[in-house]
Amino acid sequence: MKALRLEELGRLEVVDLPDPEPGAGEVRLRIIATGICGSDIHGFTGENGRRFPGQVMGHESVARIDALGAGVEGLTLGDIATFNPVVVPEAEADAFRGREQMAPGKHVIGVAREVVSSFAQLIVVPARNVVPLPASMPVELGALIEPLAVSVHAVRRSGVGAGDRVLVAGGGPIGQSVVLALQMAGVERIAVTELSASRRELVSQLGATALDAAGDDVVERIHAALGGEADVAIDAVGVEPTLRTSLQATRIGGTVCLVGMGAPKLGLDAFLVSTQERTIVGSFTYSAQDFRDAAAWIGQAPAQAAALITKTVPLAEGHAAFAELAAHADIPGKVLIRIDETEPIRTPDPSRDTDEEQR
The missing domain is CATH 3.40.50.720 (NAD(P)-binding Rossmann-like Domain)
Structure with a gap:
Protein backbone atom coordinates (compact mmCIF):
# COMPACT_ATOMS: atom_id res chain seq x y z
CA MET A 1 0.00 0.00 0.00
CA LYS A 2 0.97 3.64 -0.40
CA ALA A 3 1.43 5.86 2.65
CA LEU A 4 2.56 9.40 3.37
CA ARG A 5 5.41 9.05 5.86
CA LEU A 6 7.24 11.69 7.88
CA GLU A 7 10.81 11.04 6.74
CA GLU A 8 12.23 13.91 8.80
CA LEU A 9 10.78 17.01 10.38
CA GLY A 10 9.51 19.17 7.56
CA ARG A 11 9.61 16.43 4.91
CA LEU A 12 6.94 13.88 3.96
CA GLU A 13 7.27 11.26 1.23
CA VAL A 14 4.93 8.72 -0.35
CA VAL A 15 6.32 5.27 0.40
CA ASP A 16 5.32 1.63 -0.12
CA LEU A 17 4.43 -0.34 3.01
CA PRO A 18 3.06 -3.87 3.50
CA ASP A 19 -0.70 -4.22 3.52
CA PRO A 20 -1.85 -4.75 7.13
CA GLU A 21 -4.00 -7.75 8.03
CA PRO A 22 -6.75 -7.53 10.66
CA GLY A 23 -6.43 -9.78 13.67
CA ALA A 24 -9.23 -11.10 15.85
CA GLY A 25 -11.65 -8.33 16.71
CA GLU A 26 -10.10 -5.94 14.20
CA VAL A 27 -11.25 -4.29 10.99
CA ARG A 28 -9.23 -3.16 8.01
CA LEU A 29 -10.38 0.12 6.50
CA ARG A 30 -9.57 1.36 3.01
CA ILE A 31 -9.08 5.09 3.53
CA ILE A 32 -10.88 7.44 1.16
CA ALA A 33 -9.73 10.78 2.54
CA THR A 34 -8.03 12.16 5.64
CA GLY A 35 -8.08 15.73 6.92
CA ILE A 36 -4.91 17.53 7.95
CA CYS A 37 -5.23 18.44 11.63
CA GLY A 38 -3.42 21.34 13.28
CA SER A 39 -1.66 18.80 15.49
CA ASP A 40 -0.37 17.06 12.34
CA ILE A 41 1.07 20.36 11.13
CA HIS A 42 2.76 20.92 14.50
CA GLY A 43 4.11 17.38 14.29
CA PHE A 44 5.36 18.02 10.76
CA THR A 45 7.26 21.11 11.92
CA GLY A 46 8.38 19.55 15.21
CA GLU A 47 6.56 22.17 17.31
CA ASN A 48 4.63 19.76 19.53
CA GLY A 49 7.16 16.96 19.97
CA ARG A 50 4.37 14.39 19.51
CA ARG A 51 5.21 13.16 16.00
CA PHE A 52 8.43 11.47 14.96
CA PRO A 53 10.40 10.70 11.80
CA GLY A 54 9.33 7.37 10.36
CA GLN A 55 5.73 7.89 11.49
CA VAL A 56 2.59 7.75 9.33
CA MET A 57 0.16 10.26 10.82
CA GLY A 58 -3.55 10.89 10.23
CA HIS A 59 -6.72 10.52 12.31
CA GLU A 60 -9.55 12.57 10.68
CA SER A 61 -10.71 10.01 8.15
CA VAL A 62 -13.49 8.50 6.12
CA ALA A 63 -13.13 5.00 4.68
CA ARG A 64 -14.79 1.83 3.46
CA ILE A 65 -14.74 -1.41 5.41
CA ASP A 66 -12.25 -3.58 3.56
CA ALA A 67 -11.74 -6.75 5.66
CA LEU A 68 -13.02 -8.21 8.93
CA GLY A 69 -10.94 -10.09 11.46
CA ALA A 70 -12.11 -13.20 13.27
CA GLY A 71 -15.10 -12.70 15.52
CA VAL A 72 -16.19 -9.34 14.09
CA GLU A 73 -19.93 -9.05 13.64
CA GLY A 74 -22.36 -6.27 12.78
CA LEU A 75 -20.18 -4.61 10.13
CA THR A 76 -20.52 -5.06 6.37
CA LEU A 77 -17.74 -5.12 3.79
CA GLY A 78 -17.84 -2.13 1.49
CA ASP A 79 -19.83 0.11 3.82
CA ILE A 80 -18.70 3.67 4.42
CA ALA A 81 -17.34 4.28 7.91
CA THR A 82 -15.03 6.32 10.08
CA PHE A 83 -13.05 5.38 13.16
CA ASN A 84 -12.68 6.81 16.64
CA PRO A 85 -8.91 7.31 17.09
CA VAL A 86 -9.01 6.91 20.90
CA VAL A 87 -8.31 3.23 21.53
CA VAL A 88 -8.97 2.05 25.09
CA PRO A 89 -7.78 -1.37 26.31
CA GLU A 90 -10.70 -3.71 26.92
CA ALA A 91 -9.56 -4.10 30.54
CA GLU A 92 -10.19 -0.35 31.11
CA ALA A 93 -13.34 0.00 29.00
CA ASP A 94 -15.89 -0.35 31.81
CA ALA A 95 -14.05 1.81 34.34
CA PHE A 96 -13.63 4.67 31.85
CA ARG A 97 -16.94 4.44 30.00
CA GLY A 98 -18.08 7.94 29.15
CA ARG A 99 -14.59 9.37 29.71
CA GLU A 100 -12.58 7.09 27.46
CA GLN A 101 -10.06 9.80 26.64
CA MET A 102 -8.87 9.69 30.26
CA ALA A 103 -8.05 5.97 30.30
CA PRO A 104 -4.37 5.67 31.29
CA GLY A 105 -3.71 2.77 28.94
CA LYS A 106 -5.25 4.37 25.85
CA HIS A 107 -3.42 5.20 22.67
CA VAL A 108 -4.52 7.61 19.98
CA ILE A 109 -4.30 6.59 16.34
CA GLY A 110 -2.33 9.26 14.52
CA VAL A 111 -0.35 10.15 17.65
CA ALA A 112 1.06 6.76 18.70
CA ARG A 113 4.27 6.55 16.71
CA GLU A 114 4.18 2.76 16.33
CA VAL A 115 0.74 2.74 14.67
CA VAL A 116 0.54 3.19 10.90
CA SER A 117 -2.29 5.66 10.73
CA SER A 118 -4.62 7.04 8.09
CA PHE A 119 -2.42 8.99 5.72
CA ALA A 120 -2.18 5.51 4.23
CA GLN A 121 -4.37 3.47 1.91
CA LEU A 122 -5.14 0.84 4.56
CA ILE A 123 -5.38 0.91 8.34
CA VAL A 124 -6.34 -1.69 10.94
CA VAL A 125 -8.39 -0.62 13.97
CA PRO A 126 -10.38 -2.40 16.68
CA ALA A 127 -13.91 -3.19 15.52
CA ARG A 128 -15.33 -1.35 18.54
CA ASN A 129 -13.77 1.87 17.22
CA VAL A 130 -15.43 1.65 13.80
CA VAL A 131 -18.48 3.87 13.30
CA PRO A 132 -20.58 3.05 10.20
CA LEU A 133 -21.98 6.01 8.25
CA PRO A 134 -25.04 6.38 6.00
CA ALA A 135 -24.51 5.45 2.37
CA SER A 136 -26.54 8.51 1.40
CA MET A 137 -24.17 11.11 2.85
CA PRO A 138 -21.51 12.88 0.76
CA VAL A 139 -18.53 10.69 1.57
CA GLU A 140 -16.05 13.53 2.17
CA LEU A 141 -18.07 14.79 5.16
CA GLY A 142 -16.93 11.73 7.09
CA ALA A 143 -13.49 13.32 7.45
CA LEU A 144 -15.09 16.15 9.48
CA ILE A 145 -16.42 13.90 12.24
CA GLU A 146 -13.31 13.72 14.41
CA PRO A 147 -12.79 17.51 14.71
CA LEU A 148 -16.53 17.94 15.27
CA ALA A 149 -16.33 15.41 18.12
CA SER A 283 -11.67 20.12 27.29
CA PHE A 284 -9.60 17.33 25.77
CA THR A 285 -10.61 15.20 22.77
CA TYR A 286 -13.96 13.43 23.36
CA SER A 287 -15.79 10.47 24.80
CA ALA A 288 -16.97 7.60 22.63
CA GLN A 289 -20.52 8.99 22.91
CA ASP A 290 -19.39 12.45 21.78
CA PHE A 291 -17.82 10.81 18.74
CA ARG A 292 -20.94 8.78 17.92
CA ASP A 293 -23.14 11.85 18.28
CA ALA A 294 -20.90 13.87 15.97
CA ALA A 295 -21.03 11.05 13.42
CA ALA A 296 -24.83 10.88 13.62
CA TRP A 297 -25.15 14.61 12.99
CA ILE A 298 -22.69 14.68 10.08
CA GLY A 299 -24.48 11.61 8.71
CA GLN A 300 -27.53 13.82 8.13
CA ALA A 301 -25.36 15.87 5.72
CA PRO A 302 -26.12 19.31 7.21
CA ALA A 303 -25.73 21.90 4.47
CA GLN A 304 -23.28 24.07 6.40
CA ALA A 305 -20.83 21.21 7.01
CA ALA A 306 -19.54 21.15 3.43
CA ALA A 307 -18.32 24.74 3.81
CA LEU A 308 -15.62 23.52 6.20
CA ILE A 309 -13.75 21.77 3.37
CA THR A 310 -11.63 24.25 1.42
CA LYS A 311 -9.85 21.81 -0.88
CA THR A 312 -8.69 18.26 -1.45
CA VAL A 313 -5.32 17.15 -2.79
CA PRO A 314 -4.04 13.74 -3.95
CA LEU A 315 -1.64 11.72 -1.83
CA ALA A 316 1.25 12.68 -4.12
CA GLU A 317 0.72 16.34 -3.16
CA GLY A 318 0.56 15.64 0.56
CA HIS A 319 3.96 17.14 1.38
CA ALA A 320 3.13 20.32 -0.55
CA ALA A 321 -0.18 20.66 1.30
CA PHE A 322 1.53 20.28 4.68
CA ALA A 323 4.23 22.78 3.73
CA GLU A 324 1.63 25.29 2.59
CA LEU A 325 -0.30 25.03 5.86
CA ALA A 326 2.89 25.18 7.91
CA ALA A 327 3.75 28.44 6.11
CA HIS A 328 0.38 29.88 7.25
CA ALA A 329 -1.08 30.12 3.76
CA ASP A 330 -4.48 31.77 3.53
CA ILE A 331 -6.52 28.56 3.62
CA PRO A 332 -9.68 29.19 5.64
CA GLY A 333 -10.98 25.67 6.17
CA LYS A 334 -10.01 22.03 6.14
CA VAL A 335 -7.62 20.46 3.62
CA LEU A 336 -8.27 16.80 2.85
CA ILE A 337 -5.73 14.41 1.40
CA ARG A 338 -7.50 12.13 -1.00
CA ILE A 339 -6.11 8.65 -0.46
CA ASP A 340 -8.41 6.64 -2.77
CA GLU A 341 -8.68 8.55 -6.02
CA THR A 342 -11.25 6.10 -7.43
CA GLU A 343 -13.85 7.14 -4.87
CA PRO A 344 -16.03 10.05 -6.07
CA ILE A 345 -15.81 12.89 -3.56
CA ARG A 346 -16.48 16.60 -3.69
CA THR A 347 -13.48 18.66 -4.72
CA PRO A 348 -13.65 22.48 -4.73
CA ASP A 349 -13.66 23.81 -8.28
CA PRO A 350 -10.25 25.41 -8.99
CA SER A 351 -11.76 27.42 -11.88
CA ARG A 352 -13.67 29.57 -9.40
CA ASP A 353 -11.94 32.63 -8.02
CA THR A 354 -10.45 32.48 -4.55
CA ASP A 355 -13.20 34.46 -2.80
CA GLU A 356 -15.93 32.30 -4.28
CA GLU A 357 -14.11 29.09 -3.37
CA GLN A 358 -13.70 30.26 0.22
CA ARG A 359 -17.42 30.86 0.45
Whole structure:
Protein backbone atom coordinates (compact mmCIF):
# COMPACT_ATOMS: atom_id res chain seq x y z
CA MET A 1 0.00 0.00 0.00
CA LYS A 2 0.97 3.64 -0.40
CA ALA A 3 1.43 5.86 2.65
CA LEU A 4 2.56 9.40 3.37
CA ARG A 5 5.41 9.05 5.86
CA LEU A 6 7.24 11.69 7.88
CA GLU A 7 10.81 11.04 6.74
CA GLU A 8 12.23 13.91 8.80
CA LEU A 9 10.78 17.01 10.38
CA GLY A 10 9.51 19.17 7.56
CA ARG A 11 9.61 16.43 4.91
CA LEU A 12 6.94 13.88 3.96
CA GLU A 13 7.27 11.26 1.23
CA VAL A 14 4.93 8.72 -0.35
CA VAL A 15 6.32 5.27 0.40
CA ASP A 16 5.32 1.63 -0.12
CA LEU A 17 4.43 -0.34 3.01
CA PRO A 18 3.06 -3.87 3.50
CA ASP A 19 -0.70 -4.22 3.52
CA PRO A 20 -1.85 -4.75 7.13
CA GLU A 21 -4.00 -7.75 8.03
CA PRO A 22 -6.75 -7.53 10.66
CA GLY A 23 -6.43 -9.78 13.67
CA ALA A 24 -9.23 -11.10 15.85
CA GLY A 25 -11.65 -8.33 16.71
CA GLU A 26 -10.10 -5.94 14.20
CA VAL A 27 -11.25 -4.29 10.99
CA ARG A 28 -9.23 -3.16 8.01
CA LEU A 29 -10.38 0.12 6.50
CA ARG A 30 -9.57 1.36 3.01
CA ILE A 31 -9.08 5.09 3.53
CA ILE A 32 -10.88 7.44 1.16
CA ALA A 33 -9.73 10.78 2.54
CA THR A 34 -8.03 12.16 5.64
CA GLY A 35 -8.08 15.73 6.92
CA ILE A 36 -4.91 17.53 7.95
CA CYS A 37 -5.23 18.44 11.63
CA GLY A 38 -3.42 21.34 13.28
CA SER A 39 -1.66 18.80 15.49
CA ASP A 40 -0.37 17.06 12.34
CA ILE A 41 1.07 20.36 11.13
CA HIS A 42 2.76 20.92 14.50
CA GLY A 43 4.11 17.38 14.29
CA PHE A 44 5.36 18.02 10.76
CA THR A 45 7.26 21.11 11.92
CA GLY A 46 8.38 19.55 15.21
CA GLU A 47 6.56 22.17 17.31
CA ASN A 48 4.63 19.76 19.53
CA GLY A 49 7.16 16.96 19.97
CA ARG A 50 4.37 14.39 19.51
CA ARG A 51 5.21 13.16 16.00
CA PHE A 52 8.43 11.47 14.96
CA PRO A 53 10.40 10.70 11.80
CA GLY A 54 9.33 7.37 10.36
CA GLN A 55 5.73 7.89 11.49
CA VAL A 56 2.59 7.75 9.33
CA MET A 57 0.16 10.26 10.82
CA GLY A 58 -3.55 10.89 10.23
CA HIS A 59 -6.72 10.52 12.31
CA GLU A 60 -9.55 12.57 10.68
CA SER A 61 -10.71 10.01 8.15
CA VAL A 62 -13.49 8.50 6.12
CA ALA A 63 -13.13 5.00 4.68
CA ARG A 64 -14.79 1.83 3.46
CA ILE A 65 -14.74 -1.41 5.41
CA ASP A 66 -12.25 -3.58 3.56
CA ALA A 67 -11.74 -6.75 5.66
CA LEU A 68 -13.02 -8.21 8.93
CA GLY A 69 -10.94 -10.09 11.46
CA ALA A 70 -12.11 -13.20 13.27
CA GLY A 71 -15.10 -12.70 15.52
CA VAL A 72 -16.19 -9.34 14.09
CA GLU A 73 -19.93 -9.05 13.64
CA GLY A 74 -22.36 -6.27 12.78
CA LEU A 75 -20.18 -4.61 10.13
CA THR A 76 -20.52 -5.06 6.37
CA LEU A 77 -17.74 -5.12 3.79
CA GLY A 78 -17.84 -2.13 1.49
CA ASP A 79 -19.83 0.11 3.82
CA ILE A 80 -18.70 3.67 4.42
CA ALA A 81 -17.34 4.28 7.91
CA THR A 82 -15.03 6.32 10.08
CA PHE A 83 -13.05 5.38 13.16
CA ASN A 84 -12.68 6.81 16.64
CA PRO A 85 -8.91 7.31 17.09
CA VAL A 86 -9.01 6.91 20.90
CA VAL A 87 -8.31 3.23 21.53
CA VAL A 88 -8.97 2.05 25.09
CA PRO A 89 -7.78 -1.37 26.31
CA GLU A 90 -10.70 -3.71 26.92
CA ALA A 91 -9.56 -4.10 30.54
CA GLU A 92 -10.19 -0.35 31.11
CA ALA A 93 -13.34 0.00 29.00
CA ASP A 94 -15.89 -0.35 31.81
CA ALA A 95 -14.05 1.81 34.34
CA PHE A 96 -13.63 4.67 31.85
CA ARG A 97 -16.94 4.44 30.00
CA GLY A 98 -18.08 7.94 29.15
CA ARG A 99 -14.59 9.37 29.71
CA GLU A 100 -12.58 7.09 27.46
CA GLN A 101 -10.06 9.80 26.64
CA MET A 102 -8.87 9.69 30.26
CA ALA A 103 -8.05 5.97 30.30
CA PRO A 104 -4.37 5.67 31.29
CA GLY A 105 -3.71 2.77 28.94
CA LYS A 106 -5.25 4.37 25.85
CA HIS A 107 -3.42 5.20 22.67
CA VAL A 108 -4.52 7.61 19.98
CA ILE A 109 -4.30 6.59 16.34
CA GLY A 110 -2.33 9.26 14.52
CA VAL A 111 -0.35 10.15 17.65
CA ALA A 112 1.06 6.76 18.70
CA ARG A 113 4.27 6.55 16.71
CA GLU A 114 4.18 2.76 16.33
CA VAL A 115 0.74 2.74 14.67
CA VAL A 116 0.54 3.19 10.90
CA SER A 117 -2.29 5.66 10.73
CA SER A 118 -4.62 7.04 8.09
CA PHE A 119 -2.42 8.99 5.72
CA ALA A 120 -2.18 5.51 4.23
CA GLN A 121 -4.37 3.47 1.91
CA LEU A 122 -5.14 0.84 4.56
CA ILE A 123 -5.38 0.91 8.34
CA VAL A 124 -6.34 -1.69 10.94
CA VAL A 125 -8.39 -0.62 13.97
CA PRO A 126 -10.38 -2.40 16.68
CA ALA A 127 -13.91 -3.19 15.52
CA ARG A 128 -15.33 -1.35 18.54
CA ASN A 129 -13.77 1.87 17.22
CA VAL A 130 -15.43 1.65 13.80
CA VAL A 131 -18.48 3.87 13.30
CA PRO A 132 -20.58 3.05 10.20
CA LEU A 133 -21.98 6.01 8.25
CA PRO A 134 -25.04 6.38 6.00
CA ALA A 135 -24.51 5.45 2.37
CA SER A 136 -26.54 8.51 1.40
CA MET A 137 -24.17 11.11 2.85
CA PRO A 138 -21.51 12.88 0.76
CA VAL A 139 -18.53 10.69 1.57
CA GLU A 140 -16.05 13.53 2.17
CA LEU A 141 -18.07 14.79 5.16
CA GLY A 142 -16.93 11.73 7.09
CA ALA A 143 -13.49 13.32 7.45
CA LEU A 144 -15.09 16.15 9.48
CA ILE A 145 -16.42 13.90 12.24
CA GLU A 146 -13.31 13.72 14.41
CA PRO A 147 -12.79 17.51 14.71
CA LEU A 148 -16.53 17.94 15.27
CA ALA A 149 -16.33 15.41 18.12
CA VAL A 150 -13.62 17.55 19.74
CA SER A 151 -16.01 20.49 19.56
CA VAL A 152 -19.06 18.56 20.75
CA HIS A 153 -17.12 17.61 23.87
CA ALA A 154 -16.03 21.22 24.43
CA VAL A 155 -19.60 22.50 24.12
CA ARG A 156 -20.79 19.89 26.61
CA ARG A 157 -17.93 20.66 29.00
CA SER A 158 -18.89 24.35 28.91
CA GLY A 159 -22.44 23.60 30.09
CA VAL A 160 -23.90 25.83 27.41
CA GLY A 161 -27.68 26.09 27.07
CA ALA A 162 -29.70 26.72 23.90
CA GLY A 163 -30.61 30.24 24.98
CA ASP A 164 -27.09 31.30 25.92
CA ARG A 165 -24.99 33.96 24.28
CA VAL A 166 -21.73 32.31 23.20
CA LEU A 167 -18.38 33.68 22.10
CA VAL A 168 -16.02 31.47 20.10
CA ALA A 169 -12.47 32.82 20.17
CA GLY A 170 -10.83 31.74 16.93
CA GLY A 171 -12.37 30.91 13.57
CA GLY A 172 -9.95 28.25 12.37
CA PRO A 173 -10.98 24.64 11.75
CA ILE A 174 -11.66 23.92 15.44
CA GLY A 175 -13.54 27.19 15.92
CA GLN A 176 -15.56 26.41 12.81
CA SER A 177 -16.40 22.98 14.21
CA VAL A 178 -17.36 24.58 17.54
CA VAL A 179 -19.92 26.68 15.65
CA LEU A 180 -21.43 23.48 14.23
CA ALA A 181 -21.41 21.84 17.67
CA LEU A 182 -23.18 24.86 19.16
CA GLN A 183 -25.78 24.63 16.41
CA MET A 184 -26.19 20.94 17.25
CA ALA A 185 -26.95 22.08 20.82
CA GLY A 186 -29.58 24.56 19.61
CA VAL A 187 -27.55 27.72 20.28
CA GLU A 188 -28.48 30.64 18.01
CA ARG A 189 -26.53 33.62 19.37
CA ILE A 190 -22.92 32.91 18.37
CA ALA A 191 -20.13 35.43 17.79
CA VAL A 192 -16.70 34.36 16.51
CA THR A 193 -13.57 36.50 16.75
CA GLU A 194 -10.93 35.84 14.12
CA LEU A 195 -8.00 37.78 12.62
CA SER A 196 -8.19 36.19 9.14
CA ALA A 197 -10.67 37.79 6.74
CA SER A 198 -11.12 34.58 4.76
CA ARG A 199 -11.94 32.63 7.90
CA ARG A 200 -14.40 35.31 8.98
CA GLU A 201 -16.11 34.90 5.63
CA LEU A 202 -16.34 31.14 6.12
CA VAL A 203 -17.69 31.54 9.67
CA SER A 204 -20.36 33.89 8.33
CA GLN A 205 -21.40 31.21 5.86
CA LEU A 206 -21.93 28.88 8.82
CA GLY A 207 -24.48 31.28 10.29
CA ALA A 208 -22.43 32.87 13.10
CA THR A 209 -21.52 36.53 13.49
CA ALA A 210 -17.87 36.97 12.55
CA LEU A 211 -15.86 39.76 14.14
CA ASP A 212 -12.31 40.98 13.57
CA ALA A 213 -10.34 39.96 16.66
CA ALA A 214 -8.05 43.00 16.35
CA GLY A 215 -8.74 46.31 18.04
CA ASP A 216 -9.17 47.62 21.57
CA ASP A 217 -12.95 47.67 21.17
CA VAL A 218 -13.33 43.95 20.41
CA VAL A 219 -15.15 43.24 23.70
CA GLU A 220 -17.68 46.00 23.03
CA ARG A 221 -18.25 44.65 19.52
CA ILE A 222 -18.78 41.14 20.92
CA HIS A 223 -21.41 42.44 23.35
CA ALA A 224 -23.13 44.36 20.57
CA ALA A 225 -23.21 41.32 18.30
CA LEU A 226 -24.59 39.05 21.03
CA GLY A 227 -27.01 41.58 22.48
CA GLY A 228 -25.22 41.48 25.83
CA GLU A 229 -22.35 39.85 27.64
CA ALA A 230 -21.46 36.28 26.70
CA ASP A 231 -22.69 33.56 29.04
CA VAL A 232 -20.03 31.19 27.74
CA ALA A 233 -16.80 31.65 25.81
CA ILE A 234 -15.06 28.76 24.06
CA ASP A 235 -11.41 29.47 23.34
CA ALA A 236 -10.52 27.51 20.21
CA VAL A 237 -7.01 28.99 20.01
CA GLY A 238 -5.52 28.81 23.49
CA VAL A 239 -3.14 31.78 23.57
CA GLU A 240 -3.06 34.70 26.01
CA PRO A 241 -4.92 37.25 23.81
CA THR A 242 -7.84 34.88 23.14
CA LEU A 243 -8.07 33.84 26.79
CA ARG A 244 -8.03 37.49 27.86
CA THR A 245 -10.82 38.37 25.42
CA SER A 246 -12.82 35.34 26.54
CA LEU A 247 -12.62 36.41 30.18
CA GLN A 248 -13.39 40.06 29.45
CA ALA A 249 -16.35 39.27 27.21
CA THR A 250 -18.18 36.89 29.57
CA ARG A 251 -20.63 37.97 32.25
CA ILE A 252 -20.07 37.74 35.98
CA GLY A 253 -20.28 34.05 36.83
CA GLY A 254 -19.77 33.03 33.21
CA THR A 255 -17.75 30.10 31.90
CA VAL A 256 -14.67 29.96 29.69
CA CYS A 257 -13.82 26.61 28.09
CA LEU A 258 -10.27 26.02 26.88
CA VAL A 259 -10.16 23.62 23.94
CA GLY A 260 -7.46 25.23 21.79
CA MET A 261 -3.90 24.41 22.82
CA GLY A 262 -1.94 27.14 21.09
CA ALA A 263 0.48 27.58 23.98
CA PRO A 264 1.53 25.15 26.73
CA LYS A 265 1.49 27.89 29.38
CA LEU A 266 -0.81 30.91 29.66
CA GLY A 267 -0.84 33.97 31.86
CA LEU A 268 -4.23 35.32 32.91
CA ASP A 269 -5.79 38.15 34.87
CA ALA A 270 -6.71 36.19 37.99
CA PHE A 271 -9.03 38.94 39.24
CA LEU A 272 -11.27 38.38 36.20
CA VAL A 273 -11.70 34.82 37.47
CA SER A 274 -11.84 35.23 41.24
CA THR A 275 -13.59 38.56 41.87
CA GLN A 276 -16.25 37.92 39.22
CA GLU A 277 -16.55 34.20 39.93
CA ARG A 278 -15.97 32.98 36.40
CA THR A 279 -15.30 29.32 35.79
CA ILE A 280 -12.50 28.02 33.55
CA VAL A 281 -12.88 24.46 32.31
CA GLY A 282 -10.60 22.36 30.15
CA SER A 283 -11.67 20.12 27.29
CA PHE A 284 -9.60 17.33 25.77
CA THR A 285 -10.61 15.20 22.77
CA TYR A 286 -13.96 13.43 23.36
CA SER A 287 -15.79 10.47 24.80
CA ALA A 288 -16.97 7.60 22.63
CA GLN A 289 -20.52 8.99 22.91
CA ASP A 290 -19.39 12.45 21.78
CA PHE A 291 -17.82 10.81 18.74
CA ARG A 292 -20.94 8.78 17.92
CA ASP A 293 -23.14 11.85 18.28
CA ALA A 294 -20.90 13.87 15.97
CA ALA A 295 -21.03 11.05 13.42
CA ALA A 296 -24.83 10.88 13.62
CA TRP A 297 -25.15 14.61 12.99
CA ILE A 298 -22.69 14.68 10.08
CA GLY A 299 -24.48 11.61 8.71
CA GLN A 300 -27.53 13.82 8.13
CA ALA A 301 -25.36 15.87 5.72
CA PRO A 302 -26.12 19.31 7.21
CA ALA A 303 -25.73 21.90 4.47
CA GLN A 304 -23.28 24.07 6.40
CA ALA A 305 -20.83 21.21 7.01
CA ALA A 306 -19.54 21.15 3.43
CA ALA A 307 -18.32 24.74 3.81
CA LEU A 308 -15.62 23.52 6.20
CA ILE A 309 -13.75 21.77 3.37
CA THR A 310 -11.63 24.25 1.42
CA LYS A 311 -9.85 21.81 -0.88
CA THR A 312 -8.69 18.26 -1.45
CA VAL A 313 -5.32 17.15 -2.79
CA PRO A 314 -4.04 13.74 -3.95
CA LEU A 315 -1.64 11.72 -1.83
CA ALA A 316 1.25 12.68 -4.12
CA GLU A 317 0.72 16.34 -3.16
CA GLY A 318 0.56 15.64 0.56
CA HIS A 319 3.96 17.14 1.38
CA ALA A 320 3.13 20.32 -0.55
CA ALA A 321 -0.18 20.66 1.30
CA PHE A 322 1.53 20.28 4.68
CA ALA A 323 4.23 22.78 3.73
CA GLU A 324 1.63 25.29 2.59
CA LEU A 325 -0.30 25.03 5.86
CA ALA A 326 2.89 25.18 7.91
CA ALA A 327 3.75 28.44 6.11
CA HIS A 328 0.38 29.88 7.25
CA ALA A 329 -1.08 30.12 3.76
CA ASP A 330 -4.48 31.77 3.53
CA ILE A 331 -6.52 28.56 3.62
CA PRO A 332 -9.68 29.19 5.64
CA GLY A 333 -10.98 25.67 6.17
CA LYS A 334 -10.01 22.03 6.14
CA VAL A 335 -7.62 20.46 3.62
CA LEU A 336 -8.27 16.80 2.85
CA ILE A 337 -5.73 14.41 1.40
CA ARG A 338 -7.50 12.13 -1.00
CA ILE A 339 -6.11 8.65 -0.46
CA ASP A 340 -8.41 6.64 -2.77
CA GLU A 341 -8.68 8.55 -6.02
CA THR A 342 -11.25 6.10 -7.43
CA GLU A 343 -13.85 7.14 -4.87
CA PRO A 344 -16.03 10.05 -6.07
CA ILE A 345 -15.81 12.89 -3.56
CA ARG A 346 -16.48 16.60 -3.69
CA THR A 347 -13.48 18.66 -4.72
CA PRO A 348 -13.65 22.48 -4.73
CA ASP A 349 -13.66 23.81 -8.28
CA PRO A 350 -10.25 25.41 -8.99
CA SER A 351 -11.76 27.42 -11.88
CA ARG A 352 -13.67 29.57 -9.40
CA ASP A 353 -11.94 32.63 -8.02
CA THR A 354 -10.45 32.48 -4.55
CA ASP A 355 -13.20 34.46 -2.80
CA GLU A 356 -15.93 32.30 -4.28
CA GLU A 357 -14.11 29.09 -3.37
CA GLN A 358 -13.70 30.26 0.22
CA ARG A 359 -17.42 30.86 0.45
